[in-house]
Amino acid sequence: MPELPEVETVRSGLEKYVVGKRISTAQTFHPRTVKPGSIAPLAAAVGSKIQAVKRRGKFLWLELDRDFTLVAHLGMSGQLLVQPASAPIQTHMRARFSLTSRLGRGRDEIRFIDQRTFGWLSIEEQNNGIPTCVQHIAFDPFESEFDIKQVVAKIKSKKCAIKPAILNQEVLSGVGNIYADEALWRAKIHPEIICEDLSEDEIKKVITSAISVMKSAIKAGGTSFDQQYKNVNGESGYFSRSLKVYGREGEKCSRCGSAIHRIAFANRSSHFCPRCQG
Ligand SMILES: [Zn+2]
Known part of the structure; x- marks a missing residue:
């Protein structure tokens, strides 16, 4: 599932190709593509100009010269590709938007591809530049408003295990299963320890580890596990090579040589x- 680094890779790719272009057509091809909460069909965006591509956590949105915005969530397997209109149609294409530049030439498209159909698009109102569905999502660690002290205090007061606490998008956003496991390994903290039983320093270490692992993953273009996640050019990220524990059950820990364990916990x-996280 795309987490912050993958969504950021898509965001920066879109920014490069679509800002300043106008949306000239919008089509959907699957009933689940548009989120039920969308205030209008995607066609509402036709004629608008894309002014910026924004992100918080795993949510992405196109800022338009309108009083609404076009939001995208990649779900489990969503991809947003920028392609020439002449490119062959993908099997799981769920929506497409054609783009025109100022001169009307260069008919590129944004295509939304989603095999598992957990991703969605929607037209939403915005408040202070934040779409409706993102209002309740906590700041992600790369936003200037992110306050690590506040987040540490919030986690410290919780009676749940540390792993679900850092996955909670209302505590901090952007971290999913892959980067949670990697952050906990780097901080040498077992995923099942109850937040209250950790010191503030230990919690801070988990968060700073999550930040540094996500930074490195952004540099590598994200983690592509199953060919689902791609950047806007359809290329895979290569961070999976740098993962220390995620997907490495039975392999040796690169720090101490013990075998990496996998447990089912909190539905994941x-x-x-x-040994390191004992
Ligand atoms: Zn180890």
């Missing part, structure tokens, strides 16, 4: 080193 699997 967690990968960790039983």
